[in-house]
Amino acid sequence: MSRPSVSVDELAKRYGDVQALDSVSFEVRRGEIFGLVGPNGAGKSTTLRTLATLLHVDDGDVTVCGHDVEQEAIDVRESIRYLPDEAGAYESISGRKNLRFVADFYGDADECLDRGVEMADLGERIDDAAGEYSKGMTRKLLLASALMTDPDLVILDEPTSGLDVRNSRKVREIIKSYPDEDRSVLLSSHDMLEVEYLCDRVGLLNDGQIVAQGSPAELLERYDVANLEDVFMEVVA
Numbered sequence: 018m019s020r021p022s023v024s025v026d027e028l029a030k031r032y033g034d035v036q037a038l039d040s041v042s043f044e045v046r047r048g049e050i051f052g053l054v055g056p057n058g059a060g061k062s063t064t065l066r067t068l069a070t071l072l073h074v075d076d077g078d079v080t081v082c083g084h085d086v087e088q089e090a091i092d093v094r095e096s097i098r099y100l101p102d103e104a105g106a107y108e109s110i111s112g113r114k115n116l117r118f119v120a121d122f123y124g125d126a127d128e129c130l131d132r133g134v135e136m137a138d139l140g141e142r143i144d145d146a147a148g149e150y151s152k153g154m155t156r157k158l159l160l161a162s163a164l165m166t167d168p169d170l171v172i173l174d175e176p177t178s179g180l181d182v183r184n185s186r187k188v189r190e191i192i193k194s195y196p197d198e199d200r201s202v203l204l205s206s207h208d209m210l211e212v213e214y215l216c217d218r219v220g221l222l223n224d225g226q227i228v229a230q231g232s233p234a235e236l237l238e239r240y241d242v243a244n245l246e247d248v249f250m251e252v253v254a
């Protein structure tokens with residue numbers, strides 16, 4: 018079997034007195050969308066930030082795209098794109114220039130920019146200053162900016178948070194069509210129904226621990242319930 022995109026083995030992370038993650042283990046296989054779900058404060062963002070090399074590992078082993086996040090952080094950063102939940106665009110320049118700025122770091126800048134403009138789906142507004150965009154427009158721009166460079170792994174923290182129905186659907190479509198044999202997605206969400214639709218496999222995180230994981234269908238069968246919200250209620254009750 019090919020090596021996984023992400024391997025997290027007994028990851029622990031503490032902020033002062035708060036044990037944010039406690040022996041978290043999961044894998045993201047190549048070509049899949051893996052979702053971390055859980056309530057506020059469960060440790061989703063801490064996990065994603067650690068994988069994106071923005072936080073140090075206290076204990077455990079974490080490998081992303083074949084590279085150890087502590088020893089080979091630069092290699093990890095070259096293989097991934099990470100979209101935090103509260104990311105913003107450069108407001109004084111247009112959406113297109115935002116994309117151009119990122120595309121210029123990569124070999125095929127023009128092709129990359131064309132992909133980004135198409136994915137952002139902002140029509141003529143792509144040439145307006147990004148400071149004039151709504152939250153949903155900014156989110157689509159940033160998602161396009163992350164995906165247009167073809168990273169092996171894209172890490173998305175709450176990708177549809179705060180978006181209306183139309184923009185959420187568009188963002189979900191973009192995410193759903195991203196993986197191929199070399200490209201994977203790891204995302205976090207509070208929205209269990211969204212995750213059920215998007216993800217090949219899911220890890221339910223509660224209080225810093227993975228309390229259940231598997232494909233949505235496996236989890237529904239294991240707990241004999243109708244949806245992932247019910248799985249979660251069964252597991253944490």
Ligand SMILES: Nc1ncnc2c1ncn2[C@@H]1O[C@H](COP(=O)(O)OP(=O)(O)OP(=O)(O)O)[C@@H](O)[C@H]1O
Pocket residue numbers: 032033035036037055056057058059060061062063064207
């Ligand atoms: N910088 C920090 N300093 C101290 N404690 C922190 C810090 N960041 C997170 N925590 C704590 O770590 C725990 C996990 O937080 P984290 O942000 O990872 O959860 P989350 O699942 O992403 O939550 P949410 O869904 O609300 O975004 C929480 O108890 C939180 O208060």
